[in-house]
Amino acid sequence: MSKPSLVSSNKIFGGEQRVYSHESSEVGCTMKFGVFLPAEALAGTKLPVVIWLSGLTCTEQNFITKAGAQRVAADLKLIIVNPDTSPRGLNIEGEDDSYDFGSGAGFYVDATTDKWKKNYRMYSYVTKEFINLINDNFPTIPNKKSIFGHSMGGHGALILALKNPGMFCSVSAFAPISNPIQCPWGKKCFGGYLGEDQGAWKAYDATELVKSYDGPPLDILVDQGTADNFLSEKQLLPEHLIEACKSNNVPCVLRMQEGYDHSYYFMASFMEDHLKHHAKHLHQ
Amino acid sequence: MSKPSLVSSNKIFGGEQRVYSHESSEVGCTMKFGVFLPAEALAGTKLPVVIWLSGLTCTEQNFITKAGAQRVAADLKLIIVNPDTSPRGLNIEGEDDSYDFGSGAGFYVDATTDKWKKNYRMYSYVTKEFINLINDNFPTIPNKKSIFGHSMGGHGALILALKNPGMFCSVSAFAPISNPIQCPWGKKCFGGYLGEDQGAWKAYDATELVKSYDGPPLDILVDQGTADNFLSEKQLLPEHLIEACKSNNVPCVLRMQEGYDHSYYFMASFMEDHLKHHAKHLHQ
Numbered sequence: 155m156s157k158p159s160l161v162s163s164n165k166i167f168g169g170e171q172r173v174y175s176h177e178s179s180e181v182g183c184t185m186k187f188g189v190f191l192p193a194e195a196l197a198g199t200k201l202p203v204v205i206w207l208s209g210l211t212c213t214e215q216n217f218i219t220k221a222g223a224q225r226v227a228a229d230l231k232l233i234i235v236n237p238d239t240s241p242r243g244l245n246i247e248g249e250d251d252s253y254d255f256g257s258g259a260g261f262y263v264d265a266t267t268d269k270w271k272k273n274y275r276m277y278s279y280v281t282k283e284f285i286n287l288i289n290d291n292f293p294t295i296p297n298k299k300s301i302f303g304h305s306m307g308g309h310g311a312l313i314l315a316l317k318n319p320g321m322f323c324s325v326s327a328f329a330p331i332s333n334p335i336q337c338p339w340g341k342k343c344f345g346g347y348l349g350e351d352q353g354a355w356k357a358y359d360a361t362e363l364v365k366s367y368d369g370p371p372l373d374i375l376v377d378q379g380t381a382d383n384f385l386s387e388k389q390l391l392p393e394h395l396i397e398a399c400k401s402n403n404v405p406c407v408l409r410m411q412e413g414y415d416h417s418y419y420f421m422a423s424f425m426e427d428h429l430k431h432h433a434k435h436l437h438q
Numbered sequence: 439m440s441k442p443s444l445v446s447s448n449k450i451f452g453g454e455q456r457v458y459s460h461e462s463s464e465v466g467c468t469m470k471f472g473v474f475l476p477a478e479a480l481a482g483t484k485l486p487v488v489i490w491l492s493g494l495t496c497t498e499q500n501f502i503t504k505a506g507a508q509r510v511a512a513d514l515k516l517i518i519v520n521p522d523t524s525p526r527g528l529n530i531e532g533e534d535d536s537y538d539f540g541s542g543a544g545f546y547v548d549a550t551t552d553k554w555k556k557n558y559r560m561y562s563y564v565t566k567e568f569i570n571l572i573n574d575n576f577p578t579i580p581n582k583k584s585i586f587g588h589s590m591g592g593h594g595a596l597i598l599a600l601k602n603p604g605m606f607c608s609v610s611a612f613a614p615i616s617n618p619i620q621c622p623w624g625k626k627c628f629g630g631y632l633g634e635d636q637g638a639w640k641a642y643d644a645t646e647l648v649k650s651y652d653g654p655p656l657d658i659l660v661d662q663g664t665a666d667n668f669l670s671e672k673q674l675l676p677e678h679l680i681e682a683c684k685s686n687n688v689p690c691v692l693r694m695q696e697g698y699d700h701s702y703y704f705m706a707s708f709m710e711d712h713l714k715h716h717a718k719h720l721h722q
Contacts, residue, residue, distance in 0.1 A: 164699055164701050164703035164704070165663075165665065165697045165698045165699065165703065165704065165707075166703035166704070166706060166707050167706075167707045168707075171703055219503070219504050219702070220503050220504065222506045222509065222706070224703075224706070225506065225706070225707075379449070381449065413449045414449045415448055415449065417448050418503070419448035419449065419450035419455055419508075420448070420449065420450070422450060422451075422506070422508070422509070423449075423450050423451045423452075423509075
């Protein structure tokens with residue numbers, strides 16, 4: 155595996171927010187990602203890792219500039235890593251035509267349709283190549299990792315945790331796309347990446363997956379703003395996730411946050427709660 | 439005075455980060471600005487105000503998305519307002535030609551040269567029109583205000599406080615352009631806006647102004663990263679400011695922050711310290 159190349163490094167809260175690029179064999183292009191290393195990690199101490207997955211249209215930049223996570227991660231002694239949301243610059247016809255499909259919209263699945271299956275492998279990219287890359291190049295404790303994300307990335311965090319019992323110590327999400335097979339965003343992407351057989355879609359749907367989850371206890375925290383326009387447009391459907399969790403006795407706390415929307419202003423407000431949720435499990 | 443129009447509002451840390459636009463008579467164009475209102479202000483309680491002035495190239499967006507100030511301001515019960523850095527869209531020949539002159543680079547002076555004097559009046563805009571607009575439209579305590587800023591905006595904060603004794607309860611700056619008449623950025627802008635008579639430049643130079651300051655005690659806090667490339671390029675010259683402060687017994691704390699650069703990552707790291715510095719004076 156080739157070493158990642160440093161793109162930028164900025165000191166923040168005693169640690170360093172870095173951006174790297176690397177040549178991904180899984181998705182077949184150069185991928186950027188962010189890494190926040192607390193001061194202790196810079197000094198060589200091995201720390202737990204929290205993976206952040208971003209939403210539609212995001213690159214690695216949105217989270218690292220807007221979420222305010224570094225202050226909390228420095229305090230809680232957590233490394234945070236965040237991959238990009240899709241392969242980039244592949245010159246596949248249509249890849250840049252819409253904000254909610256193709257570039258910036260990998261949806262954390264492994265595509266099976268002819269046009270996309272070679273490169274749109276964000277599920278395998280994150281669960282295998284990216285995690286190995288992080289463990290090989292940074293002072294991590296490999297079995298101490300958690301995952302969280304926003305919107306499409308909240309979906310990603312939930313399905314990665316549910317499909318890989320024991321891989322993550324905890325999972326959380328901000329305004330996740332909780333039941334993609336039932337919402338316009340999910341139908342568009344799953345149709346494009348996975349084809350018309352809706353049976354295959356269920357393997358990447360958190361609400362469906364949680365119904366049959368039987369791994370180690372998974373502590374799920376979800377925050378959802380009540381003023382989120384995508385909630386009223388039924389893109390997110392957290393109530394479906396909660397019902398499914400109840401049906402299978404999977405503990406999930408859904409907090410409806412009065413007046414908050416879908417933006418990073420919402421996420422920044424509750425970032426500390428989410429990282430403390432993960433720290434509780436990672437520092438055991 | 440016309441009422442400002444709401445452009446956007448996002449709930450954050452229990453308060454609201456809003457953006458407004460208004461028709462400015464001072465600079466002769468539509469100007470946007472940011473306002474963070476803590477929950478108490480939304481409920482009608484009058485609170486102190488801290489004005490933030492941004493640096494070269496910034497609009498009202500940079501500070502409100504990247505600085506992480508709302509968390510602290512919510513906690514300390516402070517309103518934060520931040521104007522734009524220049525007039526916009528005036529169709530003055532050359533206004534958009536460089537990042538460090540014209541649009542995004544008003545330098546908080548009142549221009550006197552023919553081409554710029556009608557509109558490039560950011561000094562009067564902030565000290566008169568903008569402050570009145572804020573007091574008239576938001577629940578402020580008019581005599582409880584402080585000012586801070588970054589780089590060009592750090593220069594702006596210092597000169598506004600030094601030229602208007604008693605107007606601000608405290609002042610602070612991140613990596614301010616401390617002696618603009620001695621650095622390339624300042625020479626370019628002062629030459630363009632104020633003409634070739636360098637005597638006139640001194641009226642907008644913090645290092646020069648502090649030498650003759652004789653107003654009420656002014657508590658100045660300056661943070662400067664040691665890895666700031668503009669420090670080594672001698673654009674900032676904080677050591678000149680400190681010398682001048684000493685010569686006139688004006689208290690100024692300059693903290694050299696090891697390894698930090700000129701970015702918002704640096705500012706976010708010390709935002710809490712600066713707002714606590716202001717709160718100490720504003721909540722007396």
